[in-house]
Amino acid sequence: MSGVTTVVLAGVGGQGTILAGDVLAKVAMADGHDVRLSEVHGMAQRGGSVITFVRFGDEVHAPVVDPGTADHLIAFEMIEAARQLPLLKRDGRLVVNQRVVLPLPVLVGAARVPDDLEAALAREGAIFVDAEALACEAGSSKSANIVLLGAASAGLPLSEESWAEVIASRVPPATVEANLRAFELGRAACLKGACR
Amino acid sequence: MARTLFSGNEAVARGAWEAGVAVGVGYPGTPSTEVLENLVRYEGVRCEWAPNEKVAAEVAAGVSLAGGRVIVTMKHVGLNVAADPLFTLAYTGVGGGYVLFVADDPGMHSSQNEQDSRRYAVAAKVPMLEPADPAEALAMTRAAFEISEEFDVPVLVRSTTRVSHSKGVVEVDGARAQVQPQPYIKDPAKWVMVPANARRRRIDLEERLVRLAEHAELSGLNRVELRDRSLGVIVDGAAYRAVREALPDASVLKIGMVHPFPRDLVRAFAAEVESVAVVEELGPFVRDLVVQAGVAVREVPLPAWGEVTPAVVRAAFGVLPLEVRKVREGVPERPPLMCPGCPHRGVFWALKRTKAVVTGDIGCYTLGAAPPLAAMDSCICMGASVGMAHGASLVERERPVIGVIGDSTFAHSGITGLVHMAYNGSHGTIVVLDNRTTAMTGHQGNPISGVTLSGEHTSELDLEALARACGAGWVRTVDPFDLATTLAALKEAIAAPTLAVLIAKAPCALLEKRVKDPVAVDDDVCTACGSCIQLGCPAISKADSGNAQIDVTICVGCGQCEQVCRFGAIVPAGPACDLGGSAR
Ligand code: SF4
Ligand code: SF4
Numbered sequence: 001m002s003g004v005t006t007v008v009l010a011g012v013g014g015q016g017t018i019l020a021g022d023v024l025a026k027v028a029m030a031d032g033h034d035v036r037l038s039e040v041h042g043m044a045q046r047g048g049s050v051i052t053f054v055r056f057g058d059e060v061h062a063p064v065v066d067p068g069t070a071d072h073l074i075a076f077e078m079i080e081a082a083r084q085l086p087l088l089k090r091d092g093r094l095v096v097n098q099r100v101v102l103p104l105p106v107l108v109g110a111a112r113v114p115d116d117l118e119a120a121l122a123r124e125g126a127i128f129v130d131a132e133a134l135a136c137e138a139g140s141s142k143s144a145n146i147v148l149l150g151a152a153s154a155g156l157p158l159s160e161e162s163w164a165e166v167i168a169s170r171v172p173p174a175t176v177e178a179n180l181r182a183f184e185l186g187r188a189a190c191l192k193g194a195c196r
Numbered sequence: 197m198a199r200t201l202f203s204g205n206e207a208v209a210r211g212a213w214e215a216g217v218a219v220g221v222g223y224p225g226t227p228s229t230e231v232l233e234n235l236v237r238y239e240g241v242r243c244e245w246a247p248n249e250k251v252a253a254e255v256a257a258g259v260s261l262a263g264g265r266v267i268v269t270m271k272h273v274g275l276n277v278a279a280d281p282l283f284t285l286a287y288t289g290v291g292g293g294y295v296l297f298v299a300d301d302p303g304m305h306s307s308q309n310e311q312d313s314r315r316y317a318v319a320a321k322v323p324m325l326e327p328a329d330p331a332e333a334l335a336m337t338r339a340a341f342e343i344s345e346e347f348d349v350p351v352l353v354r355s356t357t358r359v360s361h362s363k364g365v366v367e368v369d370g371a372r373a374q375v376q377p378q379p380y381i382k383d384p385a386k387w388v389m390v391p392a393n394a395r396r397r398r399i400d401l402e403e404r405l406v407r408l409a410e411h412a413e414l415s416g417l418n419r420v421e422l423r424d425r426s427l428g429v430i431v432d433g434a435a436y437r438a439v440r441e442a443l444p445d446a447s448v449l450k451i452g453m454v455h456p457f458p459r460d461l462v463r464a465f466a467a468e469v470e471s472v473a474v475v476e477e478l479g480p481f482v483r484d485l486v487v488q489a490g491v492a493v494r495e496v497p498l499p500a501w502g503e504v505t506p507a508v509v510r511a512a513f514g515v516l517p518l519e520v521r522k523v524r525e526g527v528p529e530r531p532p533l534m535c536p537g538c539p540h541r542g543v544f545w546a547l548k549r550t551k552a553v554v555t556g557d558i559g560c561y562t563l564g565a566a567p568p569l570a571a572m573d574s575c576i577c578m579g580a581s582v583g584m585a586h587g588a589s590l591v592e593r594e595r596p597v598i599g600v601i602g603d604s605t606f607a608h609s610g611i612t613g614l615v616h617m618a619y620n621g622s623h624g625t626i627v628v629l630d631n632r633t634t635a636m637t638g639h640q641g642n643p644i645s646g647v648t649l650s651g652e653h654t655s656e657l658d659l660e661a662l663a664r665a666c667g668a669g670w671v672r673t674v675d676p677f678d679l680a681t682t683l684a685a686l687k688e689a690i691a692a693p694t695l696a697v698l699i700a701k702a703p704c705a706l707l708e709k710r711v712k713d714p715v716a717v718d719d720d721v722c723t724a725c726g727s728c729i730q731l732g733c734p735a736i737s738k739a740d741s742g743n744a745q746i747d748v749t750i751c752v753g754c755g756q757c758e759q760v761c762r763f764g765a766i767v768p769a770g771p772a773c774d775l776g777g778s779a780r
Contacts, residue, residue, distance in 0.1 A: 012530065013532065025201055025363060026201055029199065029201050034364075035201060035364065036362060036364050037362060037363040038361065038363075039361055040305045040306075040357065046532035046535060046560065046563065047535065047734055048532035049530045060364075061437050061440040061441040061444075061506075062438050062440070062441035062442075063358055063363075063437065064358065064505050066505060066506050066507040066518065068519055068521070069518060079527055079528065079530065080530070082527045085521050085522070085523055085524070086520045086523055088521060090519055090521065102734075102737055103529065103530035103531070104533045104566070104734065105528050105529055105531075106528050107732075107734060107736065107737040107738075108732065108737075108738075109729070110567070111528035111529070113528060114524060114525070114527065117524065124521065
């Protein structure tokens with residue numbers, strides 16, 4: 001469908017993907033778009049894979065995303081980036097937090113993380129961000145999700161003012177400054193091409 | 197008009213409030229839970245968690261009898277529990293409007309089965325509305341109250357995960373209907389369902405269904421959208437959005453009131469288009485009704501399970517598949533797991549050491565069935581652990597049998613199982629995992645934690661006294677973070693010549709974030725035995741050296757692994773740095 005932007009946020013339960021998806025959807029709404037967001041919670045919150053779909057444009061129908069249709073994949077972790085890659089369009093934009101959160105089968109030695117994971121993602125055109133490091137630089141280790149939104153925002157057709165407004169309204173009051181800085185650091189990193 | 201981004205559940209809450217609902221009552225269950233959690237925030241509505249869905253439906257019946265509008269909420273499996281009052285409420289009809297909101301879970305994102313609540317509407321002979329998105333969820337919830345009062349019948353509103361947990365832009369007009377409660381009128385012929393009265397109401401019920409069927413044809417809840425006439429798709433619920441996405445040019449008959457079924461409208465629609473196909477989740481339900489209406493259906497290959505997404509529709513109608521990138525091979529699965537510092541972990545560690553058959557239940561502790569703990573052998577439905585433990589113990593001679601159940605689930609339907617065990621002279625063992633909350637669905641209060649839906653503290657059910665009152669002769673409470681004591685108590689409970697109830701009491705790790713200093717592995721002492729890894733704590737993994745290693749950003753210092761290590765290799769690590777840690 002023309003005029004609709006489709007974004008997938010993929011991560012691990014507890015990483016703040018749901019908040020990030022909510023912020024993104026509200027920014028799109030503030031910019032006057034029709035918006036649909038879909039997330040699955042329940043068991044997924046307990047350290048399992050979590051995935052949120054956000055779609056915006058003139059008129060959006062389905063709240064879910066088909067394989068091969070996402071314009072953007074924002075991955076909070078490299079294994080999830082690889083897992084959700086089939087959702088991304090051939091020419092879609094892939095923003096990946098340069099970090100691995102080990103799943104239980106790996107922790108107990110029943111499975112392995114592929115050695116060439118990062119290289120494989122790089123071949124798929126991944127834009128890497130070290131979100132935790134930038135979050136610490138911004139002053140709150142918990143704002144890595146907002147760093148990633150900042151990095152993704154560099155490629156999204158949404159206005160800068162709406163981002164700041166919505167972030168300020170959605171994060172705990174004491175952390176507004178740090179989160180706004182986190183967003184800026186993530187965005188600047190990508191605009192400058194500093195995210196590898 | 198305010199534009200708001202609402203989830204389906206937020207929209208249902210809003211719709212109920214706008215309809216002037218006096219009371220909301222339900223039992224938490226994903227994906228239905230947020231309806232009441234949002235409704236409770238509005239002025240003038242009393243909201244309650246019930247111990248189970250049957251109680252909720254009965255409380256709602258009382259509200260309705262006394263003339264108030266009421267909404268009762270649950271997930272699909274909960275409707276099984278509430279089915280008993282519902283079927284007879286269809287006979288009595290209502291006083292104030294009675295809306296039962298039920299959320300199905302096609303694809304089983306967080307459920308033990310995939311059941312189709314549309315069949316309950318038919319079986320109970322009550323109307324059912326099916327919104328496709330949040331905006332409709334608001335409008336149809338309001339409409340449901342009108343139908344309930346106009347036709348004197350409880351009304352089901354059915355949602356699915358993709359309606360309840362998706363968000364969309366909703367226009368909110370802000371007005372709350374000023375409904376005065378109907379005065380209470382004593383009317384035993386309506387409300388006392390003894391056979392003589394029930395037989396009369398049975399006939400009324402059938403007449404109501406005829407009038408409701410007329411309403412289904414004309415009310416506008418079902419909508420014809422004519423576009424390209426070569427294909428007409430009949431679709432209900434969330435599948436509508438998938439059809440619009442995948443087949444934007446097709447004509448559509450969108451079914452919003454699925455029972456009674458609008459047969460004439462279906463025939464009229466069929467006459468407008470060249471061919472008719474049906475798209476639905478968990479079918480064939482609508483498809484069979486369309487065929488019964490005498491309309492020829494073009495069969496398309498839809499799966500009988502799972503969600504209908506645009507991709508499913510594309511595949512069914514032979515629309516060209518899209519080009520798709522490949523997943524990197526060998527990407528490990530990521531199943532959900534118990535949180536670091538979860539109090540249940542210690543109990544499952546101990547249970548594994550008893551070599552017992554462990555019948556389990558629904559909640560976070562269901563994760564105890566997964567490796568490496570793998571200390572739970574069954575999970576069927578709320579409360580089943582208790583009855584199954586008794587049943588299994590009647591035939592299992594080799595190993596002890598232990599039923600394991602959470603606090604909320606025990607209040608939901610474990611108590612009656614325990615009463616059964618005592619009554620029938622069982623010497624079995626039940627372990628109540630009392631983590632002071634209903635953790636799985638997002639930390640709702642319950643009768644055992646003693647916190648109400650509006651956040652007030654109320655009387656806490658005394659589990660020890662209750663167990664004794666039920667007839668348990670051995671009752672004890674332990675701290676599950678003390679592994680040795682927990683294991684010893686379990687062994688004692690198994691050996692006790694009486695019904696035994698062990699209560700493992702400690703708050704959920706997410707409820708009380710008591711983060712202590714993390715622990716670390718002393719590499720010189722670690723023998724690489726792997727015992728601590730078998731706890732399944734997400735902070736502990738195997739280093740390349742073979743030794744264990746602990747991620748300080750994940751560890752919350754609960755101390756369980758220290759107790760498991762026989763060599764004393766796990767030691768305090770000092771305060772964690774503020775780097776990372778965002779995975780928790
Ligand atoms: S939410 Fe609470 S009960 Fe559930 S796994 Fe986490 S710590 Fe355990
Ligand atoms: S590493 Fe040990 S102390 Fe830390 S959370 Fe896991 S079990 Fe508890």
